[in-house]
């Protein structure tokens with residue numbers, strides 16, 4: 001039941017009676033966005049609430065009652081009771097120089113601290129190279145974040161988020177600052193500062209760097225898991241959806257994955273694949289088989305067409321299409337014993353942006 005419900009919620013999105021219920025929704029930023037965290041049957045998932053599709057969704061969450069539970073209706077019929085993770089306590093703090101902690105890092109899902117260390121990207125500044133699904137600049141323009149989070153700021157916020165809100169792991173992502181280390185250097189500095197301040201498993205996310213020696217440096221800095229995101233796999237789809245990033249060939253990603261698995265271990269390297277950018281399901285599945293063979297966790301998520309991006313009016317995959325895709329990948333992961341529960345930190349472990357983890361049980 002929750003498998004279908006979660007998959008459908010992520011495909012259709014959700015209308016909210018009370019837009020202020022729970023923690024503020026995630027708008028803009030790198031990667032999938034325009035979501036709100038919702039807990040269904042004990043599993044916290046990110047559900048689109050600001051997309052154009054969500055406005056037409058058959059799902060409505062009624063305002064939560066005094067017990068914190070909200071009735072979820074589908075076409076006017078109650079189907080579940082849900083909760084919204086509350087606003088974390090660390091959002092109420094600010095650095096000595098007055099930067100609110102929530103502009104430095106955010107709570108994702110239920111227990112993940114997430115930040116985009118560099119909110120700027122060489123690919124985003126030019127419309128011809130920008131990833132069509134990405135809104136990394138939107139939250140900066142809207143004043144919801146700062147351009148660069150210093151290692152000291154990140155360490156301060158991470159310590160507070162662990163102590164006040166019990167966050168369990170962290171995701172450090174970054175815009176791509178150059179065509180050489182592609183962000184690995186800044187992620188090393190950030191992870192080292194956080195690990196010096198608090199015991200918090202970290203996933204770093206960047207494009208594959210030009211020199212694979214960066215993987216050992218990231219590991220030595222305290223990074224436990226690494227994400228390098230393919231997003232799309234077919235050459236035409238890559239060229240259309242991410243014209244800048246597509247200049248880094250898939251073969252280079254595969255070589256980088258092999259080197260990274262040798263450093264971080266099997267299952268501790270992952271990649272986002274976004275269903276709905278135009279790849280045929282068979283292409284996604286073939287890539288997943290290759291990734292699993294290398295030891296890389298394929299985190300397959302449905303496209304969330306973010307307002308203000310070139311793909312804002314794209315139609316996300318149907319729930320039935322996602323169920324078919326994730327069901328096959330889930331079986332593949334069970335057989336290979338490469339499951340999200342064994343990941344030390346990051347998006348695959350959090351799993352809130354996809355219902356994949358609920359397909360990892362037989």
Ligand code: SF4
Pocket residue numbers: 031046108109112114171346347348350351352353354
């Ligand atoms: S899966 Fe990743 S991007 Fe999605 S909510 Fe969890 S940490 Fe954030």
